[in-house]
Amino acid sequence: QVQLVESGGELVQAGGSLRLSCAASGRSFRNYAMGWFRQAPGKEREFVATITWSGGSTYYADSVKGRFTISRDNAKNTVYLQMTSLKPADTAVYYCAASGLRMATMLSSYDYWGQGTQVTVSS
Numbered sequence: 030q031v032q033l034v035e036s037g038g039e040l041v042q043a044g045g046s047l048r049l050s051c052a053a054s055g056r057s058f059r060n061y062a063m064g065w066f067r068q069a070p071g072k073e074r075e076f077v078a079t080i081t082w083s084g085g086s087t088y089y090a091d092s093v094k095g096r097f098t099i100s101r102d103n104a105k106n107t108v109y110l111q112m113t114s115l116k117p118a119d120t121a122v123y124y125c126a127a128s129g130l131r132m133a134t135m136l137s138s139y140d141y142w143g144q145g146t147q148v149t150v151s152s
Contacts, residue, residue: 031055031127031141038146041115049110051125058106062128065110067121076134088132115150122147
């Protein structure tokens with residue numbers, strides 16, 4: 030079992046930056062690929078970014094490529110999402126998740142989920 034707790038979400042102006050954190054506890058964090066997803070009101074949850082267990086490979090949704098950066102610190106059992114040049118369209122609840130696969134973009138590939146953190150970008 031892996032427990033995930035997100036933090037760092039807040040209200041920010043368009044063009045601003047935020048860093049989300051996801052702290053993991055339970056089974057060995059380094060065994061899992063990690064992902065970030067988001068869900069805007071009235072929309073389905075969508076993939077944002079993923080990172081391999083070692084942190085050596087990452088993959089991003091086209092909508093955030095070049096603006097968001099996923100990283101992890103296995104010594105701290107934490108994964109991060111650095112978000113820059115934020116847009117109102119980035120407003121959503123952001124979730125982190127853990128997968129037993131090497132990397133994954135599909136929701137169904139993830140075994141554990143956090144409760145989410147709200148990011149609101151004002152225009």
